[in-house]
Amino acid sequence: MTTKIRLENVSKIFGPKPKSIIPMVEQGMTKEEILKKTNHTVGVYNASLDVKKGEVFVIMGLSGSGKSTLIRCFNLLNKPTGGSIYIDDEDIVAYDNTKLKKMRQEKVAMVFQHFGLFSHKTILANVEYGLEIRNVSKEERREIAMKNIESVGLKGYEDKYPGELSGGMQQRVGLARALANDPDILLMDEPFSALDPLIRREMQLEMLDIQERLQKTIIFITHDVNEAFRIGDRVAVMKEGQVVQVGTPEEIIESPANDYISEFIKDIDRSKVFQAEHVMIKPNALVSIKDGLNVAVKEMRENGISSVFVVDRGRHLKGIVTIDDAVKGIKEKQSLEDVLRPDVTVVKQDEYISDLIPKALESSFPLAVVNDDNKLAGLILRVHVLSGLAPDDVDESEEYHG
Amino acid sequence: MGNFPDITTNLGDYADQFVSFLDTSLRGFFDLIYLLTSRMINVIDDFLVWLPWWVFIIAIILLGWYFKSIYAGLLFGVFIFLIGTFGLWADMMTTIAIIVTAVLTCLIIGIPVGILMAYNQGFSNVLRPILDAMQTMPSFVYLIPAIFFFGLGNVSAIFATLIYALPPVIRLTELAIRGVDKEVIESAQSFGSSRWQMLRKIQLPQALPTIMAGVNQTTMMALAMVVIASMVGASGLGEQVLVSINRIDIALGFEAGISIVFLAIIIDRITNGVADKFQKHRGAGE
Numbered sequence: 251m252t253t254k255i256r257l258e259n260v261s262k263i264f265g266p267k268p269k270s271i272i273p274m275v276e277q278g279m280t281k282e283e284i285l286k287k288t289n290h291t292v293g294v295y296n297a298s299l300d301v302k303k304g305e306v307f308v309i310m311g312l313s314g315s316g317k318s319t320l321i322r323c324f325n326l327l328n329k330p331t332g333g334s335i336y337i338d339d340e341d342i343v344a345y346d347n348t349k350l351k352k353m354r355q356e357k358v359a360m361v362f363q364h365f366g367l368f369s370h371k372t373i374l375a376n377v378e379y380g381l382e383i384r385n386v387s388k389e390e391r392r393e394i395a396m397k398n399i400e401s402v403g404l405k406g407y408e409d410k411y412p413g414e415l416s417g418g419m420q421q422r423v424g425l426a427r428a429l430a431n432d433p434d435i436l437l438m439d440e441p442f443s444a445l446d447p448l449i450r451r452e453m454q455l456e457m458l459d460i461q462e463r464l465q466k467t468i469i470f471i472t473h474d475v476n477e478a479f480r481i482g483d484r485v486a487v488m489k490e491g492q493v494v495q496v497g498t499p500e501e502i503i504e505s506p507a508n509d510y511i512s513e514f515i516k517d518i519d520r521s522k523v524f525q526a527e528h529v530m531i532k533p534n535a536l537v538s539i540k541d542g543l544n545v546a547v548k549e550m551r552e553n554g555i556s557s558v559f560v561v562d563r564g565r566h567l568k569g570i571v572t573i574d575d576a577v578k579g580i581k582e583k584q585s586l587e588d589v590l591r592p593d594v595t596v597v598k599q600d601e602y603i604s605d606l607i608p609k610a611l612e613s614s615f616p617l618a619v620v621n622d623d624n625k626l627a628g629l630i631l632r633v634h635v636l637s638g639l640a641p642d643d644v645d646e647s648e649e650y651h652g
Numbered sequence: 653m654g655n656f657p658d659i660t661t662n663l664g665d666y667a668d669q670f671v672s673f674l675d676t677s678l679r680g681f682f683d684l685i686y687l688l689t690s691r692m693i694n695v696i697d698d699f700l701v702w703l704p705w706w707v708f709i710i711a712i713i714l715l716g717w718y719f720k721s722i723y724a725g726l727l728f729g730v731f732i733f734l735i736g737t738f739g740l741w742a743d744m745m746t747t748i749a750i751i752v753t754a755v756l757t758c759l760i761i762g763i764p765v766g767i768l769m770a771y772n773q774g775f776s777n778v779l780r781p782i783l784d785a786m787q788t789m790p791s792f793v794y795l796i797p798a799i800f801f802f803g804l805g806n807v808s809a810i811f812a813t814l815i816y817a818l819p820p821v822i823r824l825t826e827l828a829i830r831g832v833d834k835e836v837i838e839s840a841q842s843f844g845s846s847r848w849q850m851l852r853k854i855q856l857p858q859a860l861p862t863i864m865a866g867v868n869q870t871t872m873m874a875l876a877m878v879v880i881a882s883m884v885g886a887s888g889l890g891e892q893v894l895v896s897i898n899r900i901d902i903a904l905g906f907e908a909g910i911s912i913v914f915l916a917i918i919i920d921r922i923t924n925g926v927a928d929k930f931q932k933h934r935g936a937g938e
């Protein structure tokens with residue numbers, strides 16, 4: 251994937267003489283010391299990161315850690331005190347007014363925590379606004395706006411005013427308004443934190459759905475770790491104005507950069523972050539359907555296991571045989587197909603562990619994990635699902651293969 | 653012993669010199685203003701007097717109905733009719749013409765000044781004490797430079813009224829523009845609005861309810877100046893009050909006085925209603 255946005259040593263300091271503060275931060279003075287001594291606030295210091303095209307990039311951190319300050323730099327609502335921001339390899343910090351306006355009109359749109367809707371305009375006029383100021387013709391902008399209103403499920407509300415809508419609906423308007431401009435980049439500053447949990451979950455799914463369809467590059471801010479890890483392809487963690495770690499949710503959980511992050515993620519629900527492919531193991535024994543029962547028994551004996559998956563030549567799963575069935579089958583002169591049990595629970599590579607738990611409880615065999623081509627990719631022992639995920643935490647000899 | 657020492661400052665003289673200086677150096681300017689203002693008053697006045705009386709009453713009823721309720725409209729109609737029965741129809745029209753001119757001038761000057769103050773803290777800091785002074789100074793004081801610049805008559809009245817009634821529009825415009833929700837401004841900005849688009853499409857409409865409250869206040873203050881302004885030769889209802897004082901004519905004084913009260917009620921309710929209409933969709937929109 252190509253890099254869409256690149257931040258290089260971006261700092262934002264608030265106060266009358268922000269530039270004079272940079273050397274102090276470089277010398278290691280803390281935010282509090284600087285505030286006390288000079289009355290300047292360090293919003294963001296020395297942030298460097300890459301955002302890839304089409305990814306959901308989440309910035310998380312405690313209140314006051316500088317998340318909003320940083321995201322506002324992406325469209326220069328905050329002009330950085332130092333550093334560069336490249337969007338499609340152009341340094342936007344150096345933009346003049348005309349270029350900046352053009353960028354905001356065409357490339358980057360923002361969704362706000364408290365929606366930022368225009369209360370004096372109807373829903374339709376709100377969604378049209380971005381197009382209106384670009385002088386798009388009346389008919390065209392109406393058409394585009396209606397399409398976007400429909401796509402967020404608000405058809406029929408276009409003549410209402412924002413004040414007449416619920417919070418969830420208002421944020422849908424905010425989303426439709428941002429999407430109407432067809433921007434490459436969507437900036438979302440805690441867009442769902444003013445909504446109640448149920449609506450919030452719904453909006454998250456809807457946003458991921460939109461992302462799936464439109465492939466925008468999304469910068470998303472939240473202070474909710476679960477939200478961050480659920481929707482983020484990659485996550486940046488901020489503390490006191492600095493970016494302390496960037497990585498995929500799994501990377502961050504597996505190797506938190508410091509105690510701050512460990513503390514931050516301590517009550518995350520891991521089963522909602524890890525997917526089947528993260529806990530599956532490679533099958534060390536496999537039997538082809540053509541091999542016959544004797545090979546199957548040999549494989550199981552050699553590996554000390556009590557059942558084995560059977561696949562065809564294309565590695566598509568056919569079923570499972572147990573050692574007892576196989577031995578009995580040889581005695582009764584049956585073929586491998588005769589004793590094959592087809593009732594294996596098959597799961598997709600990207601299913602979340604939380605969804606696997608009920609399946610693991612019902613199944614009497616290991617779960618078979620298949621990839622997008624339906625080929626067997628690995629297997630998950632039930633104990634791994636049930637005992638909390640990390641494969642190396644479990645003593646594998648306790649329960650092996652069914 | 654305790655007498656005040658014999659020190660004099662000639663602040664008043666300076667004010668006098670300043671006004672004379674303005675008068676001589678800006679004569680052409682004042683003449684132009686005089687011309688424009690008196691024209692405007694006359695046009696409005698002539699139009700209102702030309703209007704058949706029942707058309708005017710129906711218009712008032714409709715306005716009251718639209719902005720308040722049908723009962724309010726009917727009540728306003730009765731008030732206007734009563735003023736007519738006092739024989740003060742033409743005087744009422746002159747007063748309305750003066751007030752409309754004064755208020756329009758207040759808005760034309762006040763709203764831009766208020767916007768500038770909202771945009772520029774320095775300007776705001778300079779102007780704020782001046783506005784305080786304009787509002788607290790006894791309104792009679794403005795009559796003196798008014799006569800000086802424009803002689804006796806309606807234009808002086810407008811000038812004095814203007815100084816007295818201008819501060820609320822300016823203040824409330826500044827307050828309203830500054831008070832527009834920060835996130836709303838940022839969201840308009842984030843779409844790449846120009847400054848002008850921001851002002852015209854977002855800030856002014858958002859500020860309108862508050863600005864309308866300022867218009868209401870200004871109008872009421874302009875009405876309050878009607879009698880005082882008649883001391884520099886303004887005609888209309890105020891003049892009738894002044895005449896009645898001179899003649900100790902209680903009947904005329906009462907009729908002219910109550911007419912002003914009627915007008916005040918009507919104008920207050922209608923401008924209030926306009927403000928409410930603008931306010932309608934606000935609230936939950938944050």
Ligand SMILES: Nc1ncnc2c1ncn2[C@@H]1O[C@H](COP(=O)(O)OP(=O)(O)OP(=O)(O)O)[C@@H](O)[C@H]1O
Nearest residue numbers: 264291292293312313314315316317318319320473
């Ligand atoms: N316009 C401003 N002027 C001065 N200081 C500011 C300004 N905006 C933000 N700050 C300061 O910068 C720091 C970071 O604030 P910021 O709003 O970015 O935090 P945040 O991570 O978004 O927090 P929250 O989760 O509460 O939204 C804070 O100390 C804040 O007080």
Ligand SMILES: [Mg+2]
Nearest residue numbers: 317318319439
């Ligand atoms: Mg914030």
